[in-house]
Amino acid sequence: MQVVATAGHVDHGKSTLVLALTGMDPDRFAEEKARGLTIDLGFAWATLDSGREVAFIDVPGHVRFLKNMLAGVGAVDACLFVVAATEGWKPQSEEHLRILQLLGVGHGLIALTKVGLVDDETRQLAHMELEDEVQGTFLEGAPVVEVDVPTGRGVGDLRAALDRLLDATPASADRDRPRLWVDRVFAAKGSGTVVTGTLAGGSLAVDDELVVTPSLRKVRVRGLQSLQRQQGRVGPGSRVAVNLSGISHDELSRGHALVRPAQWRPTRTFDASLQVLEGLDHPVSRRGAYQAYLGSGEHSVRLRVLGEEAIAPGKVGAVRLHLPVPVPLLPGDRFIVRESGRDETVGGGEVLDVAPVLAASKARPSRSVDRVVAERGWITAEDLERLTGDRREPNVGRWVVAPAARESALTELRAAIDGAGPLGVDRAGLTDRQRAVLPLLDGVVVEGGRVRPEAVGDPLAGHPYVAAVEASPFSPPEPSGVNRAELAELVRRGLVVEREGVYFGPAAVDTAARRLAELLVEHPDGVTVAQVRDSLGTTRKHALPLLAHFDATGITRRRGDFRIGGPRLPAV
Numbered sequence: 001m002q003v004v005a006t007a008g009h010v011d012h013g014k015s016t017l018v019l020a021l022t023g024m025d026p027d028r029f030a031e032e033k034a035r036g037l038t039i040d041l042g043f044a045w046a047t048l049d050s051g052r053e054v055a056f057i058d059v060p061g062h063v064r065f066l067k068n069m070l071a072g073v074g075a076v077d078a079c080l081f082v083v084a085a086t087e088g089w090k091p092q093s094e095e096h097l098r099i100l101q102l103l104g105v106g107h108g109l110i111a112l113t114k115v116g117l118v119d120d121e122t123r124q125l126a127h128m129e130l131e132d133e134v135q136g137t138f139l140e141g142a143p144v145v146e147v148d149v150p151t152g153r154g155v156g157d158l159r160a161a162l163d164r165l166l167d168a169t170p171a172s173a174d175r176d177r178p179r180l181w182v183d184r185v186f187a188a189k190g191s192g193t194v195v196t197g198t199l200a201g202g203s204l205a206v207d208d209e210l211v212v213t214p215s216l217r218k219v220r221v222r223g224l225q226s227l228q229r230q231q232g233r234v235g236p237g238s239r240v241a242v243n244l245s246g247i248s249h250d251e252l253s254r255g256h257a258l259v260r261p262a263q264w265r266p267t268r269t270f271d272a273s274l275q276v277l278e279g280l281d282h283p284v285s286r287r288g289a290y291q292a293y294l295g296s297g298e299h300s301v302r303l304r305v306l307g308e309e310a311i312a313p314g315k316v317g318a319v320r321l322h323l324p325v326p327v328p329l330l331p332g333d334r335f336i337v338r339e340s341g342r343d344e345t346v347g348g349g350e351v352l353d354v355a356p357v358l359a360a361s362k363a364r365p366s367r368s369v370d371r372v373v374a375e376r377g378w379i380t381a382e383d384l385e386r387l388t389g390d391r392r393e394p395n396v397g398r399w400v401v402a403p404a405a406r407e408s409a410l411t412e413l414r415a416a417i418d419g420a421g422p423l424g425v426d427r428a429g430l431t432d433r434q435r436a437v438l439p440l441l442d443g444v445v446v447e448g449g450r451v452r453p454e455a456v457g458d459p460l461a462g463h464p465y466v467a468a469v470e471a472s473p474f475s476p477p478e479p480s481g482v483n484r485a486e487l488a489e490l491v492r493r494g495l496v497v498e499r500e501g502v503y504f505g506p507a508a509v510d511t512a513a514r515r516l517a518e519l520l521v522e523h524p525d526g527v528t529v530a531q532v533r534d535s536l537g538t539t540r541k542h543a544l545p546l547l548a549h550f551d552a553t554g555i556t557r558r559r560g561d562f563r564i565g566g567p568r569l570p571a572v
C-alpha cells in the first residue's frame with residue numbers, strides 16, 4: 001500500500017476528488033458535511049486498475065485548519081495536488097506546496113479541477129500559471145490532469161495517472177525501526193483503545209511490546225487493521241489502526257508516537273537545519289513564539305539560531321529547538337516551523353542531532369555519524385544506533401570510539417600501568433573502558449589478575465624478602481621496608497605464608513609440621529607451646545603464629561594448653 005495526501009486551497013475540490021476516486025466521503029463529521037468544509041483529516045482508500053492499493057489522507061485547505069493538514073502529511077509517499085481552474089493559484093496552494101517541499105515529499109501529480117466551469121482560455125491560463133508556480137519544486141514537470149467531477153470528465157485519467165505516479169514512487173523504506181505517529185484516537189466498542197496513523201520505518205505485529213511517547217507508557221498490540229481488514233503484521237507505508245492494551249484512550253492523542261522501547265531515545269532538545277521561506281518578510285531569530293510540526297504533532301518550541309543571530313528569508317541556517325515533551329526523532333526527520341503570533345509558516349528543516357552534547361555556542365550540527373562519535377568520544381553501538389539510526393560495528397569492546405578518544409585512553413592506561421611500579425595495576429580496579437582498551441595495548445602482560453609492563457619482567461622472581469625468610473626458617477625477619485603491594489602479591493602467590501603478622505616460607509611451614517608430627521609420636525597426649533618452641537629452636541613470638549596456622553589448617557587441634565594431631569597432620 002502507498003499513502004497519498006491531498007493538498008491545495010480550500011474549496012478547490014480535494015474532498016470531492018477523493019470521494020470520486022474511492023467512493024468514500026472523507027469528510028467524516030456532521031459539521032464538515034453541513035458546512036461543506038473539511039476541518040480535520042479524512043481517510044479513504046481504493047484499489048487502482050493495476051490492483052495497487054492506495055490510501056488517501058484528505059487534508060483541510062482552510063488556513064485555520066493548517067495544523068490538521070500538517071498532522072496528515074508527515075509520513076506520506078506522494079501528494080495529489082489540487083488546483084481549481086476557476087480560481088487558479090491561491091494562498092494555501094502556495095503554502096501547502098511550500099510545506100510539502102520542506103517536508104521532502106518528492107512525488108506528486110496535479111489535478112486541475114472544475115474545468116467544466118471555465119472556458120478554454122481560462123483553462124489554458126490556469127495551466128500556464130500552474131507551470132510557473134511549481135517551477136523549481138518537486139512538482140515541476142509533474143503531470144497535470146484536467147478533471148470535472150460532476151460530469152466525470154478526467155476521473156479515469158486521474159486514476160491511471162495515480163497508478164503511474166505510484167509505480168514511480170519508491171515504497172516506504174523498511175529499516176526495522178517502526179514508528180507510528182498517531183493521528184486519531186478512539187475507544188472502539190468491545191476492543192478498547194484504538195489509534196490510527198501512517199506507519200513508517202518498519203513493521204508492526206500483533207503482540208508487539210511498544211511504548212507511547214511522550215508518556216513512555218508500555219503498551220501491547222492487541223490487534224491490527226489496515227484498510228479495515230484484520231492483519232497479523234503490517235509493513236511500512238501503510239495506513240494502520242492499532243488496538244492497544246495497557247492504556248486508555250484518554251491517555252493518547254494526536255502527535256503521540258508508538259515505537260519499540262529500546263530503539264529510540266525520545267528527546268526534548270535537537271539540532272536541525274532550518275530553511276527559511278523566501279517569501280517571509282523578516283529574518284528568523286530567537287525572538288518569536290514558534291510552533292514546530294513533527295510527525296503528527298504540534299509543539300510550542302524555543303528556537304535558538306546556531307552560529308548566527310538570525311536566518312534571512314531564503315537562507316538555510318542551523319537551529320537548536322527545545323520541545324516541551326520528549327519526542328522520538330532521528331536525523332533526517334523533517335519538520336515545519338510556524339510563528340504562532342503572525343500565524344505564518346516561516347520554514348522547515350531536517351533533524352540533524354537528536355541529543356546534542358555541545359553548547360549551542362559551539363554546536364555545528366550535521367548528519368555525520370562520525371561527528372556524533374567524535375563529540376562523545378565513547379558511545380556504545382546500541383546508543384549510537386538509537387541516536388543516528390546507523391548500525392556500526394563496535395571497535396573497542398562494545399563501544400564505538402573516536403580515534404582521538406581511543407588514543408588518549410591508551411595513553412592514560414599506559415601511564416597508569418607504568419606509574420604503578422613493578423607490580424603493575426590490579427585488573428579488577430580498572431574501569432570498563434580501560435579493560436576494553438587493554439587488549440589494544442602493546443607490551444603489557446596480564447598475570448595473576450595484574451597488568452604490568454612486559455619489559456619489567458616478574459618483579460617477584462628472586463625477591464629478597466623471600467630469600468631472607470628462607471634463610472631463617474623458624475625465626476623469619478619482619479617485612480619492614482618491603483613494599484605493601486609486593487608483600488600482598490608474595491602472599492597471594494604462596495611465596496610466603498602469613499599468620500598473625502608473621503611471615504614464613506612455605507618450606508619452613510612444611511618442615512615444622514613434620515617435626516610436630518614426630519613430637520606427637522613421643523607425646524601422644526599432646527605438646528605445649530614451650531615444647532614446640534624448643535623443638536624448632538625458636539621463640540614464643542614465632543611458635544605462637546605457627547601453631548595458630550596449624551590449628552587453622554587442620555594440622556593440629558587445640559586442647560587447653562596442649563596441641564594434639566588434626567586431620568591433616570602429616571604421616572611420620
Ligand SMILES: Nc1nc2c(ncn2[C@@H]2O[C@H](COP(=O)(O)OP(=O)(O)O)[C@@H](O)[C@H]2O)c(=O)[nH]1
Nearest residue numbers: 010011012013014015016113114147148149150
Ligand atoms: N463543477 C465542479 N465542481 C466541483 C468540482 N470539484 C469540486 N466541486 C465543488 O466544489 C466545492 C468544494 O469542493 P470540496 O471537495 O469540498 O473542496 P475542498 O475544500 O478542496 O475539499 C463543492 O461544492 C464541490 O461540489 C469539479 O471538478 N467540478
Ligand SMILES: [Mg+2]
Nearest residue numbers: 014015037038
Ligand atoms: Mg475538503
